[in-house]
Amino acid sequence: MDMRSMLILAVLLALIREDKGQTPTVSLLPKFPQVYIGDDVTLICNRKGGSKPTTWFINDKQQSHQDYSMFLTAVTPQNNGVYKCRQDGQMSEPHTLTVLELEPHAQLSPSVGGAVMTKGDGRNLVLQAEDELKNWTCSVLRGGSRFGLGVNLDEQMKRAVIFAELKEAERATFWCQKKEIHRSNTVTLKMTELMVMLVPPAVPALQGESVALRCVVWGGPKLENVVFYKNNTKIMNSPEGTYTITKATQDDNGNYSCHATYRFSHTSAGAAQKEGDSDAQELKVIGGPAAAVISGSTKSLQCSCPRCPDNCTPCHWYHTLFNDPHSRRRLPENDRSITAEEEGLYSCRFDCGKGLSRFSDSYSYHAQPESNVMPIMVAAILIVLGLLIVLLIALKRRRGESNVQTTKQDKDKTTGGEYEQIQLKNKDQEVYHTLGESTGKDQAEGGYEPLQKKQEEGVYHTLGPGEGQGEGQGEGQGEGQGEGQGGYEALKSVKAEVYQTLSSADAKKPEGEAEGGYEQLPQKNKDYEAVTVENMSKSNSRTRIRRFITRWARARARTRPRGVTNPYKRSRRRGCTTH
Known part of the structure; x- marks a missing residue:
């Protein structure tokens, strides 16, 4: 065997030995130190030399999935286990997946929209955390490659914004982290090239909460009708294009799609009716992290x-x-x-x-409400006090007007000869009568003169013209001229005694006496008119006496010649005062 043949054989043996010694490995993308409930992760089985048909095992149980990558959406503790893969008869080393029933330290979510967008489109993702976001970085996983993203930090709002786009990938997963210690949840966006899109939420659907699935047509035409399907089975019609699950449960898991009928009537009044189907999108309802x-x-x-x-x-x-x-x-x-x-x-x-x-x-x-009781009470007290003050002022003004009117009426009565009883300071001790006309310089007509208590049950009469002229020329001349006409004089307060009035012709005129004086007659004399006072009540007696005197005075006034006045007044010896 020549040298050339030996070299070729050595290379082939090396290649065979290398191929048999290379075993597949299971890796987690993104490479998170901890996986939180609701994360989207990808398991990849590969070895040097490229991907090949793959068989997956979870807890040593073979799976039907045969692709070299396994995409897990919204993982939960049910996804916990040992993962292995086999390629070309070679079994990988085990990889243990553990899902924490907790939330990460930051939250990432789309500003608008859901988990599906059209090819070439993009949208903003917002990052929020309790601590400062200065040291946070964000990344995207497209296919099997990881790329860094620019972060727009808004310190005033305590949030950061990143622009998410798919490029040419059918699906991309976005997340943010802080020095491999803290990180956010993941957000997975999917691309569609169809006019009609079914858009599920970008974050996992939580059990017991409301979930909305929207059927959207690119360009925003007017929807005429939408039919929703679950696992290729029709579930409902909705002209509004939204299917809402009020309280999501595990039974709502499945693949959803929609069929829309629409018109672009906003661009053309006679636009033709169109219709189309959406891609199927998976909805997974999870229990969520442990809740406080x-x-x-x-x-x-x-x-x-x-x-x-x-x-x-x-x-x-x-x-x-x-x-x-x-x-x-x-x-x-x-x-x-x-x-x-x-x-x-x-x-x-x-x-x-x-x-x-x-x-x-x-x-x-x-x-x-207790915190507002005191101000309310103070306000109520002030209002009541204000009303009381207004009421008192009104009553005072009313009383003042009444007093003014009464005073005015009294003045009119004193000058007009009318008679009115004056309020007594002590009703049991003093009795008042009205003087007819007063000629005194300081006296008004109809003045009042109190009588002694002993005279209370006496009989009064009016002095006629010329009667009661001073009891002595020296003593009564000035005083008599100051007295008005029609004065009154009380008779003896003896019930059994009888009085008569002497006319000017019959009266005895002792020296110093005025005409028309009074004289006590024997009880058997026939030239007098007797008035007997017997046990009348005080009130009736006074009333009758006043009426009698008033009528008598008016009669005397009518018979008195014009211009004649009574110049006499009461004698000081009888205890009367000039008013």
Whole structure:
């Protein structure tokens, strides 16, 4: 055997030996140190020399999948296990997959849209984290290659934005991480070249929550009818183009598609009717990460997590304003119990080191009514006080007007000769009568003069013209001229005594006495008219006497000659005063 033949044989033996010594390997893409529930990951079985038909084993159980790559969507603990692959009779080393029932430390989600977009399209993905985003980087996995992405950091909003596009790949997975320690969830976008698209959510569907599947036509024509299918079976018609699952369960898992009838009527009034089918998209409903549970009584709030591992000790609290869902901020408290101070929505979750629990449901806290009781009471008291003040002022003004009217009427009565009883300071001790006309300089007509208590049951009469002229020229001249006409004089307060009025002709005129004086007559004399006062009540007696005197005075006034006045007044010796 020549040298040339020996060289060819050695090369062939080396190639055969190398081929038999190369075994396949199972690798995880992206190469995450931890896999969180809901992640999209890819397992690849390959060896040097290219891909070949592959047989997969999970926990030593052979699978029907024969492609060298295995794409797992929205992984859960049910995907935990040992993965192996076999190519050309060669079995790979085992690869263990462990899914944590926790959330990563940051959240990545599309700003708009779902998980499907047309070829050549792109959209923004928003990254949000509790700590600073300066040291965060983002990547995309297209096929089997990883590429870095530019990050637009918005420190004021505490978020970062990346632009996601598929290029020529049918599917791409996006994520962000911080120095191989913390990372976000994954978002997988799929491409379609059809006019009609079924768009599921870009994030996993959680059990018990609402899920919306939208049938969209590229270009935004007017939809006339949409038919939805699940696993190639018709489920419903929807003119709006949306199929909503109110409370998703495991039974809703499957492949969904839609058939749309539409017109581009916004570009042409006579546009023809068109129709088309969408690609089938997988919907997977998962239980989600371990969720925290919030409970509270008024201002006292408590947080717990029954499904969380034992090492989940720190508790994070969050507050969100009622009218701003994007205002969520982390509170400084780390205890499992806090006291709510500010109105809004409160939520909590636990920190478990490698990941976080799921957010609890929001607890709505409103300020208690007791805090407003004091201002309301003060306002009510001020209102009541104001009303009372207004009422008192109104009553005071009304009383003042009444007093003014009464005073005015009294003035009119004193000048017009009308008679009115004056309020008595002591009704039991003084009795008043009205003086007819007063000639005094400081006296008005119809003045009042109090009588002594002993005269209370006496009988009064009016002095006529010329009667009662001063009891002495020296003593009564000036005083008599100051007295008005028609004065009154009380008779003796003796019930058994009888009085008469002497006319000017019959009256005895002792020296110093005025005409028309009074004289007590014997009881059997026939020239007098007797008036007997017997046990009348005070009120009736006064009323009758006033009426009698008034009528008598008016009669005397009619018979008195014009221009004649009574110049006499009461004698000081009888205890009367001039008004």
